[in-house]
Amino acid sequence: MMTGESDMRSLRTFLRCATALGVVMLLFPGLFFCAEHASGSTDAPGSVLERILEKKEITVITRNNAHCYYFYRDQEMGFEYDLARLFARYLGVDLKVKIAERWEGMIPSLQNGSGDFIAASMTKTPLRLEQVAFSKPYMNTRQHMIVHRGNHAVRRVEDLARQTVHVRKGTSYQERLEELQEAGLDVKIVLHEDTPTEDLIRRVDEKQIPITIADSNIALLNRRYFPRAVIAGTIGEAEEISWAVHPNAALLLEQINQFFELIRKTGKFDDIYNRYYTHVNEFDYVDIRRYHRRLKSRLPRYQSIIRNAAEKNGFDWRLIAAQVYQESHFDPQARSHAGAYGLMQLTKATAESLGVRNIYDPEENIQAGTAHLRRLYDLFDDPLGKDRLFFALAAYNIGQGHVRDAQKLAASFNLNQNDWKNISQTLPLLRFRRYYRNATYGYCRGTEPLEYIKRIMIYYDILKRQGIEYRKNGA
DSSP states (O other): OOOSHHHHHHHHHHHHHHHHHTOHHHHOGGGOSOEEOTTSOEEOTTHHHHHHHHHTEEEEEEOBBTTTBEEETTEEEOHHHHHHHHHHHHHTOEEEEEEOSSGGGHHHHHHTTSOSEEEEEEEOOHHHHTTOEEOOOSEEEOEEEEEETTOOSOSSGGGGTTOEEEEETTSHHHHHHHHHHHTTOOOEEEEETTOOHHHHHHHHHTTSSSEEEEEHHHHHHHTTTSTTEEEEEESSOOEEEEEEEOTTOHHHHHHHHHHHHHHHHHTHHHHHHHHHHTTTTOOOHHHHHHHHHHHHHTHHHHHHHHHHHHHHHTOOHHHHHHHHHHHHTTOTTOBOTTSEETTTTEEHHHHHHTTOSOTTOHHHHHHHHHHHHHHHHHHOOSSOTHHHHHHHHHHHHHOHHHHHHHHHHHHHTTOOTTOHHHHHHHGGGGGSHHHHTTSTTOOOOTTHHHHHHHHHHHHHHHHHHTTEEOOOOOO
């Protein structure tokens, strides 16, 4: 069983050598028969993987939406995309993205050879099992009813009687609702031609339609964007989300299964999952609704200032806007009991060090606060990636000294002191005398920066959604 990068390299070398020598059929005698290939030619099941390795390219079929694949600041992103990109690296090939114009078009694209596998949060259903081969599941989900917050009549599946439900045509939602109809439930189904589930949730939020259905992962991801769309009860049993391949691509399917087993063991799957679904189960309706309102009523006054400050210091302006909201709720006169002032809650010492004359002036305050964050970001130059940002935000919140103490504490536990995951464990320990008595900066309310960062990233995520570009890839 593979356990690391060396195993991945060995596997890739083995497969390439086997392909070059033409011995794949000898190594897998159970597969030694002819079958109809995706392109229509007659060939062995292993030919799909052989072709991928020979061309050094694999094509994923997916959808252009918020949980599969999209562009943000000209960068390709998405939960499914990141998994697919890691799989391509695992095989040692390049990834090519094929966007299906319609949900119903993904399986035909796989069958006609336009792509090699489907990665689009697809659930296994009896109908689909007749057309494709599914990998082992990498996530479970359940179908939930989505209703407006003011709708108290629909909470259980029985409540759908004499109700109208809107879903996208060709989905597992349609299949399940039709099963309920056949079982005697008097529910009306309105089918939408290739309308994203996210858009139907938005329409529920805006009272344009009464009910839709969404898988739990999609529903949880979208409720912070559309807080008046409530996740009600389920309409079926748990379902498995998997990747799909052509029924004849047995060797490719085997590699997909081994890939998921490996990234589960190494923690890579959790890293990607947390990149998109962190804190997705935490939802404060009052806070999120207030935030949405103030994005419209207050943010426009300061948006250009925030953009300028962010650009000057190399940050995404949406991140700075999220931090400003967390600090002051966009109130330029905000003042804390601890002696912090203005939109970015500057202390007088920090303001003076950055040349601020009027601490309540929005432009001076935002420029100085963003410069201060950049200064901290530059100070913590050992952490990598997003961890470095978390270190800087934590230092902004409680001071760099306490963060350094948490690093030293992590090192005393033989933990990597530049890994935010470890610091998020040691910072809270600085509340207890056993740990803070030997710390340079003493007692620290170490849970506060964790909550601080969590809220900023939730607010940031909501703003980022407005910057997502759904555009066609050249594949």
